[in-house]
Amino acid sequence: MIDWLLDPFSGSLMQRALAEVLVVALACGPLGVWVLLYRQSYAAESISHAMLPGLVVASLAGASLLVGAIGGVLVAALAIALASRDERLGGDVGVAVAISALFGLGAVLALSPDVPARLGELLFGDLLGVTGRDVVEAAVLAAVVAVALALAHRRLALSAFDPAAAPSLGARPGRWELVLLALLALCTVAAVRGMGNLLAVALILAPAAGALNLAPRLPIALALAAALAALAGVLGLLASYHWHVAAGASVALAAIALFAVTLVLPRRRTLA
Amino acid sequence: MAVIVRAENLAGGYAPGADAITGVSFALEAGTIAAVLGPNGGGKTTLFRALLGELPLRRGTVELAARPAYVPQTDRTRHDFPVSALDVVLMGAYARTPAWRRVARADRDAARATLERVGLADHARRHFGALSGGQRQRVLIARALLQDSRVILLDEPLSGVDATSAARIDELFAQLRADGRVLLVATHDVEQARRWDQVVCLHGRQVAFGPPAATLTTDVLRRTYGDELVILAGGDRAIAVEHHAH
Numbered sequence: 001m002i003d004w005l006l007d008p009f010s011g012s013l014m015q016r017a018l019a020e021v022l023v024v025a026l027a028c029g030p031l032g033v034w035v036l037l038y039r040q041s042y043a044a045e046s047i048s049h050a051m052l053p054g055l056v057v058a059s060l061a062g063a064s065l066l067v068g069a070i071g072g073v074l075v076a077a078l079a080i081a082l083a084s085r086d087e088r089l090g091g092d093v094g095v096a097v098a099i100s101a102l103f104g105l106g107a108v109l110a111l112s113p114d115v116p117a118r119l120g121e122l123l124f125g126d127l128l129g130v131t132g133r134d135v136v137e138a139a140v141l142a143a144v145v146a147v148a149l150a151l152a153h154r155r156l157a158l159s160a161f162d163p164a165a166a167p168s169l170g171a172r173p174g175r176w177e178l179v180l181l182a183l184l185a186l187c188t189v190a191a192v193r194g195m196g197n198l199l200a201v202a203l204i205l206a207p208a209a210g211a212l213n214l215a216p217r218l219p220i221a222l223a224l225a226a227a228l229a230a231l232a233g234v235l236g237l238l239a240s241y242h243w244h245v246a247a248g249a250s251v252a253l254a255a256i257a258l259f260a261v262t263l264v265l266p267r268r269r270t271l272a
Numbered sequence: 273m274a275v276i277v278r279a280e281n282l283a284g285g286y287a288p289g290a291d292a293i294t295g296v297s298f299a300l301e302a303g304t305i306a307a308v309l310g311p312n313g314g315g316k317t318t319l320f321r322a323l324l325g326e327l328p329l330r331r332g333t334v335e336l337a338a339r340p341a342y343v344p345q346t347d348r349t350r351h352d353f354p355v356s357a358l359d360v361v362l363m364g365a366y367a368r369t370p371a372w373r374r375v376a377r378a379d380r381d382a383a384r385a386t387l388e389r390v391g392l393a394d395h396a397r398r399h400f401g402a403l404s405g406g407q408r409q410r411v412l413i414a415r416a417l418l419q420d421s422r423v424i425l426l427d428e429p430l431s432g433v434d435a436t437s438a439a440r441i442d443e444l445f446a447q448l449r450a451d452g453r454v455l456l457v458a459t460h461d462v463e464q465a466r467r468w469d470q471v472v473c474l475h476g477r478q479v480a481f482g483p484p485a486a487t488l489t490t491d492v493l494r495r496t497y498g499d500e501l502v503i504l505a506g507g508d509r510a511i512a513v514e515h516h517a518h
Contacts, residue, residue, distance in 0.1 A: 154366045168342040170367030
């Protein structure tokens with residue numbers, strides 16, 4: 001059994017994959033808790049899809065993925081604002097149309113036969129193909145997200161729990177919601193190399209949903225979400241190694257499976 | 273006695289060119305409980321937003337001796353949020369705690385003391401959403417007490433709470449008045465307002481302000497509530513009926 005668990009990680013390829021998925025998990029899990037508490041899971045899905053053209057263009061231009069992500073999100077915001085203004089569409093339809101159009105554009109660019117092979121990885125990721133530099137970049141971005149979440153913890157809590165009273169308690173809900181969306185964009189960039197634009201959302205939302213099913217208090221939910229995301233990363237890589245299936249997809253499915261397990265466990269409402 | 277809250281000819285609103293409240297003028301001294309009466313949409317919450325500095329004022333002035341604490345209706349909070357009763361009370365200390373530091377031990381002790389003061393010391397570690405509506409309301413009042421403001425704005429704190437909680441809240445109001453604090457309490461309950469010191473009647477504009485005996489007349493209540501007012505048999509009691517548009 002021990003060999004079954006440890007042997008896969010004896011090679012440098014799997015070690016880098018493990019390092020990548022663990023650093024990303026430690027940011028994605030806690031961030032996901034906030035995304036769910038702000039009821040922004042649709043935004044998480046939308047932001048990751050909307051930034052795809054920006055990521056592809058940045059890759060083609062040899063620019064930083066972060067710059068591409070910011071550009072992609074800004075273009076998406078503009079497209080949503082324009083589409084939502086059209087009275088024939090309305091708000092929800094405007095968002096759906098703008099996001100689908102941008103994602104389609106990104107997919108066309110990423111999967112075109114004339115672009116370098118690694119651009120396809122922006123969609124589904126390539127955990128087993130990450131380089132040492134990829135791991136370091138993901139670690140830096142994940143650390144920025146984790147530190148920002150720690151510093152913003154109280155203001156985020158006030159704004160999500162009680163938006164009506166939050167300003168009198170020292171937090172402006174609109175401002176902190178924007179901060180959260182910016183961190184979401186940053187976290188998606190951190191996760192995109194390993195997990196891909198389509199699958200990163202699973203590592204953000206599923207462990208967080210599982211943690212919120214079990215945890216009676218916020219710090220426990222945040223820690224549990226990070227642990228579940230990390231566990232999903234390890235289980236996914238083991239499944240990928242032993243059963244020869246795609247690593248990113250295995251991690252996403254492991255996160256969903258762990259969430260399913262939390263549904264049958266009892267929720268605690270009082271700390272002992 | 274010193275005036276703690278003063279509004280002079282206040283007018284403002286969110287929509288361009290349309291005032292949600294207008295002509296609001298009152299002054300409240302230390303140790304006053306003031307009822308804010310009015311129908312739904314009459315401007316009670318808008319007045320609170322103005323006092324909190326969150327409403328763009330078009331005319332008039334607001335003078336406050338302290339930044340107010342605000343107690344919303346419990347329905348406005350998230351009952352599925354993973355926080356204990358004590359966690360919620362501690363939020364009252366967040367504004368004075370730097371982001372990188374733990375909440376001070378003195379504030380933690382004070383939070384437990386305020387929970388005891390509202391009769392919920394035994395519920396400190398219970399999930400906020402698992403408490404009854406009245407208990408949640410008392411937790412939110414405890415949070416406002418931890419903010420330690422001289423001015424507390426309460427949005428229908430006695431609406432739909434159990435009898436035990438209502439008695440506790442009434443008792444607490446009396447203590448806070450004795451402490452010299454100013455409480456503005458939005459309410460639909462005319463009989464409740466008669467027990468307090470001042471009444472502000474709003475229907476978009478200010479209809480009346482003054483002590484209950486002089487203010488809560490049938491004429492003023494009719495101008496405040498219109499069709500929502502029901503005068504009970506004998507003519508000496510009135511109730512306001514809420515019409516919710518769903």
